[in-house]
Amino acid sequence: MPPVVHAAKAPGITTLTLDSPANRNALSADLVATLRAALADAGADPQVRAVVLTHTGTTFCAGADLKSPCDPADFLALLREIAELPKPVVARVTGHVRAGGLGLLGVCDIAAAGPQSTYAFTETHLGLAPAVISVPLLPRLDPRAAARYFLTAEAFDAAEATRIGLLTLHADDVDEGLEPVLAGLRKASPQGLAATKSLTAAAVREAVAQDGARMTELSAGLFASDEAREGITARFERRNPSWAM
Template sequence: MTEFTTLDIAENGVARLTMNRPDVHNAFNDAMIAELLQKLAQVDQHPRARVLVLQANGKSFSAGADLNWMRSMAEKDRAENVADASQLSLLMQRLDELSKPTFCLVQGAAFGGAVGLAACCDIALATPRASFCLSEVKIGLIPAVISPYVIRAMGVRQARRYMLTAERFDAETARACGLIHTVADDLEEALAPLLDAILANGPAALQACKTLIAQVGLQPITATVRQTTIEHIADIRVSAEGQEGLAAFLEKRSANWSRG
């Protein structure tokens, strides 16, 4: 069976999940979404995996929805469309909530749902020639299931413009909007120090930090939120990793997770 994605987990804990349909600019269909979900689950559960890099082969990161898939959706009834959209929504959720830190490397076009993939990753990098488009309204649709993640990344004001106009925008605009963190000619060169920084940090602390961000990031600072932060720091301080990290800091040595 043809695989539309590949997964490689290196000895240093870097997992590379690659979309591999370059002949159709990595457009995704139901089969590709199912593969991405299955491989995200592998990364989440793999004891060696410490960080995920989502990338794509070919000229484009992803052109969004596959034309044949879109044609098939047009022929389905509402219940079938709900079931179909639920899988794409689940993909966004699983990528957004992955317990390991996530990077996205964008080259070429990132259209429609591909913008959602970038928005769901913790850190996103793009080449100067990358281009983005929330193109759905051009064909009478809306960027519905990706909208919570895109609006969170770009802010309501910018999302209102680019969702309503469906105009293309470049990598520097994406960076200014907050969708992309870094624009670089050589994505691997720009990625390397960021991976080094992640791999130098406590694995359990990274997971706890992602949970913390998800819980308090968009909430008003209430007594409940403050209590949540108190509980989080108390838990991590008395954990095995927290104890090792504090001891290493005080003893001016490397922590055990950074010694391979």
């Protein structure tokens, strides 16, 4: 099988591209494991100042692979490793982000998106909750907005994602928008970046340490529930779940 994550090196920057079109870059066990290994490699490379996380296709990440979901503990480990990586991780988004993919986006230190991107926390419509992803997201999101979008599963655009703290910036040309960001990171010292990231990501790392295990247990229990089975089955059958009104 072709790799689901591709690594490309440029001066100071390693770009990791999610490339699993068959499931819209969903969080399968394979994708999570491959991404964790690629991040570790980038973190160990003294020539790398920052990591850019991006995607092929029209979807950055569709969330959990509902046919073959990864272990919630493994996904939490991925989020922890991004938060603890001694190099900034920059998300570059040009497509849709759903459910667990928003946790991946939210744990990045800087996140930029183009005008065609859309966002939705779809878990409540499946009998689930945004449990694990709430750990890195709640320290960064506007509380009122988090409550609204977590509960309702409404879709929103890049401008709203920036307003509520999910994105750092949005631009008509995402690469043009990222130019000054990446230029600044390339000029920074490794020690300076690592020490500064330890400050800016402190609340996320603390939340992972304090709440991560409890949220993985909640996620696993919800996935095993009757309501989640109905919600996921309804999604595959393209119908409303039994509780929808």
